[in-house]
Amino acid sequence: MKLLLLFLGMLLFLPLHGEASVHLAVGWNERHLGARVSAEHIAWRDAEGVHTMVLPAQGAVNLALVTPRTSIAVVSDRAAAIWLQRAFLPRYPTRIVSLWPKHALTLLERDAEILWDTETVFVQASAADFPSMLALTLPDGAVRYLSDHSVRFAGGGQPVRVENASFRGSIIFNPNRRGLLTSINVLPLEEYLLGVVPNEMPAAWPLDALKAQALAARSYAVRQRNRHGQDGFDLCSTVHCQAYHGKGSEHPRSTQAVMATRGQVITFDGAVIDAVYHAHAGGHTRNSEHVWGGIAPYLRGVPIPEEPPLTWTRRVTVGEFERRLRARQVNVAHVTDVRIAEHADVGHVRSVRVTSLLGTVDISASDLRAALDRAQMRSTKFDILILDQLRRPFRIHPAPRPFRLELGRLAGVYHGLLPAQPSSVEITGSGFGHGVGMSQWGAFGLAQAGVDYQGIIRRFYRGVTISRVP
Ligand SMILES: [Zn+2]
Known part of the structure; x- marks a missing residue:
């Protein structure tokens, strides 16, 4: 029993230092x-x-x-x-x-x-x-x-x-x-990564892409440690931090990538970097300040022609478009036009202008993404079309058309003029995710082109060094 107590005591109470003994507490509520x-x-x-x-x-x-x-x-x-x-x-x-x-x-x-x-x-x-x-x-x-x-x-x-x-x-x-x-x-940190890498990147991908993912995930974990300190653990098990599903999700290839890069992290100026990553950059990654405001010298946009193309389309009826905006406290009624108001960097959109009977309102592209479901409207790099019932480009009629509105027996029937409305809003874009740091599909393309994991890391994080866990 004394041996047992000592064993658990070590796990529970000993402050641990050094690469091999960095422990993480991963929690979920x-x-x-x-x-x-x-x-x-x-x-x-x-x-x-x-x-x-x-x-x-x-x-x-x-x-x-x-x-x-x-x-x-x-x-x-x-x-x-x-x-x-x-x-x-x-x-x-x-x-x-x-x-x-x-x-x-x-x-x-x-x-x-x-x-x-x-x-x-x-x-x-x-x-x-x-x-x-x-x-x-x-x-x-x-x-x-x-x-x-x-x-x-x-x-x-x-x-x-x-x-x-x-x-x-x-x-x-x-x-x-x-x-x-x-x-x-x-x-331990290294065992945590075994349950992260296969959930953040398909284990069948090239080994150097998996190794680059292991470095990004390890650096992220070290840098963001204690992100959930108020909840009593370091990192959560969802994509909010990094997807972690325990031992059952491990795969021999991702395990090989973690073990081959054991203890390696990405540093800039001697400090572990915030190694953010995303699924697909749409051909060009972004400067951090365009997305989060803060300028990180190593998070600079770079072209990634090696990415396999990824395009997507999100089409909603105008009715659903209006409902989804109103659900996010954007006041619109009878939308007649949706268009890009302002571009940001490298083809991304900063804001979108929606015209309705209540006037025009500008909403940020990231708010629009949230309203239309981030999994379906995959990035802020897009074009917008408004379509008529036959899915042809909708032509905005300058002259209002007659309409008839029944408001119940007491209120009576009203006749008036109401502008014609498009039938649906179609958003077509490329890329998936915020676009800052490493593009995972970019890592895939680079690894297939023969670039090793260190080359992949240096491509996406400017001026960095690969070092040992501090
Ligand atoms: Zn979290």
């Missing part, structure tokens, strides 16, 4: 209200919060978060019990403790039976004393309640399994202030 976890060891602090208790788990353990918000305070006790029952494996009878002073112990049995034992009151406390609580069912059926403390699962040399996903390192579940469960995967 609101995912596991209940989870089945397989690990070798579980550790948690006892009710006094003084000691760390370590138990060999040797099998699946069920974990659920009990909070006023997710269960008892908002829904009925019975609904809470059913909710929690789903969170647990049915083969382990589970006891749930109500958070309210006068509620009793709830017993969940195997065949969806819910028994109420009003005699046994496990916890007598107010909700304020127990804003949240972790209920842990061990393989032998014993239940532990952990008031407001985190619980950590460590796999020893084995991955920790959470539901159908597996993770290197260890997993911490932490009740958070919003009454939800924060899951945090603590693992």
Whole structure:
């Protein structure tokens, strides 16, 4: 047991330095209200919060978060019990403790039976004393309640399994202030990258493109570490930071790219750079200040003729166009014209002018992208056409046409003049993403042309050096 404590203690408390021992905490909120976890060891602090208790788990353990918000305070006790029952494996009878002073112990049995034992009151406390609580069912059926403390699962040399996903390192579940469960995967930087690179770039791509991606992802992680410090972890597992899906998503080719570049980061003037990247530059990357305002000397636009062409079209009816703009608080009604108002750099659009009965309004190209769905309107490098019902270019009629508007019996029928409207808005563009830093398709094209990963990095990040993790 002493050896075990020491092992976990090292993971938990030792400040670690040096390239091989940089650890990252990758977190995600609101995912596991209940989870089945397989690990070798579980550790948690006892009710006094003084000691760390370590138990060999040797099998699946069920974990659920009990909070006023997710269960008892908002829904009925019975609904809470059913909710929690789903969170647990049915083969382990589970006891749930109500958070309210006068509620009793709830017993969940195997065949969806819910028994109420009003005699046994496990916890007598107010909700304020127990804003949240972790209920842990061990393989032998014993239940532990952990008031407001985190619980950590460590796999020893084995991955920790959470539901159908597996993770290197260890997993911490932490009740958070919003009454939800924060899951945090603590693992060495290099092992984190194994679960990032194949999710950020197809593993079948050329090895030097994957190596360049590994350097960009490693530099990004080092530079952006603690981006989610307020949430209790370093980086999140989504594209907000970098897509990370754990051990189950690893691929031998991306793993080879990470290991071959182990510890290498991109630096400028001795500091690790903000190695931003995107899917496709549309032939030319952009200066950082055109996108985010800040001038980074290494984020300069460069032509990338090696990119395979990528074009896209986003077509919406005028009705949907109006609805989507109004949903983003852009006031339009009866749109008659949409056109580019101002260009930015290298073929990108800065703003678009929309004419409607309410007048003209300029909206930024990035706001328009957000309104029309960034996955479909893939970049701000585009042209706009307005089309009639036969998908011919719409000709704006200078003279309004007669219209008839029925507003109900009391309001009567009105006749008037209303300008003709196009039928749809068609936006055709190239590129995918913000266009700053490395273009992944550009890296693909360069690698296919025989450029190695260092050459790819130097192409996209100006004046940089490849160094070791500080
Ligand atoms: Zn994030």
